Amino acid sequence: MVTSWANSGPANSGARDLHLDLREVITPGARGARELLLNALRQAVRSGRLTAGTMLPPSRSLATDLGLSRNTVADAYAELVAEGWLASRQGAGTWVVNTGATPLPARPRGTPGAPRHNLMPGSPDVAAFPRTAWLAATRRMLATAPNDALRMGDPRGRIELRTALAEYLARVRGVRATPDEIVICAGTRHAVEILGRALGGPFAVEAYGLFLFRNALAAQGVSTIPIDVDDRGAVVEDLPDGVRAALLTPAHHFPHGVPLHPARRTAACEWAHRTGAYLIEDDYDGEFRYDRQPIGAVQGLDPDRVVYCGSASKSMSPVLRLGWMVVPGDLLDPVLAAMGGDQFYVSGLAALTMADFIAHGSYDKHIRRMRLAYRRRRDRLVAALEPLGVGVSGLSAGLHLLLTLPEGTEAEVVRRAGDAGIALSGLAMLRHPDAGPGTPVRDGVVVSFGTPAEHAFGPAVDALCEVLAGINR
Secondary structure (H helix, E strand, C coil): CCCCCCCCCCCCCCCCCCCCCHHCCCCCCHHHHHHHHHHHHHHHCCCCCCCCCCECCHHHHHHHHHHCHHHHHHHHHHHHHHHHCCCCCCEEHHHHHHHHCCCCCCCCCCCCCCCEEEECCCCCCCCCCCCCHHHHHHHHHHHHHHHHHHHHCCCCHHHHHHHHHHHHHHHHHHCCHHHHEEECCCCHHHHHHHHHHCCCEEEEEEECCCCHHHHHHHCCCCCEEEEEECCEEECHHHCCCCCCCECCCCCCCEEEEEECCHHHHHHHHHHHHHHHHEEEECCCCCCCCCCCCCCCCCCCCCCCCCCEEECCCCCCCHHHCCCCCCCCCCHHHHHHHEEEEECCCCHHHHHHHHHHHHHHHHHHHHHHHHHHHHHHHHHHHHHHHHHHHHHCCCEECEEEEEEEECCHHHHHHHHHHHHHHHHCEEHHHHHHECCCCCCCCEEEEEEEECCCCCHHHHHHHHHHHEEEEEEEH
């Protein structure tokens, strides 16, 4: 006798798999296969493994899987219906009612200890994810995807997405690239990891910035050297000789929110040519500029020395794990070698869906819609903060604000915010540990106006303002 499921019938039968190990439920006095099956089903329901509403396989399918006669399974189903464990209706099948059962403990909804108000930077409003348009793109993709999309393919990623990105990035960000120069990755952090392996170190980085990138490089054995940041962006005059690359956020610095001054963009490219190093351009929030057209990418100034990095993490959702690099030709082979020679990290089906999403104009439409929504949120947050006497740093762009605070108050604000159930980032955690005396120590917090869902944004702003008002009392 087979004691556990195999396949529950033909592929087109509508059958469902069900695991039942009859050996585990032998009870004193049980006689024959029918009794073993009854006990197995009762135990599965009683334990909560089969919950109310769970559909069971047709009797013929389960009989085939367990090596029993169909009559044995049908009789067992009928008895459990009579006992109240199951329900059945002609044409609708058989399902668990769970009367008298003790279910498994319910899984908690959400993450235990999650903040009531999430104002941490790094995520868009995922409640605004364009589900209908994404589903339509997925359906079109599945209907037309070639068979080789289900195999490991080009290490640069699907050609369809690289082609769509070449057009989109040229049109929207001023990037100069062919599909052959684009490499699909699992996000900007993944891109930084790959570039760290491909180039070695050290890297120059901005003295204030994402510690995730510093950690990613450190994991590759690549050290980082901080350079100052002021109100014109990274102080590129301080870029040292002897580094392999400089990682910059020219469009919208994180966390200060300023763009890299045009003269410094040119100077950075000149530095890269003079030293033989590369600029790595993290196009952070590059598409979200609210007071004017977004500033173009530095890569458009010098495609031979700039690696452009972008992703769908801030525009769509970080869980898509979709990012891209535009790689200079002489760096392409080292980058692909650092990736392992195959595209292990990105779903080919997700890449094809994104390609369709871009090609049909859905990505542009989503960006325009969210640009309007985020601008309204930023304006609302700035207006709410104005009476409180805190400074607001940066241009009208992106998904976050840097709030400058009176000296010595940052730790207290972060503590009070935590007590109030608010998640935000203190500026201190974004400062490079080796930042020198030329980089002033500032007190401040980074607040995301993009992360909360629309219905949660107002209460989050109110809670934040209450915390900040308390600092000056």
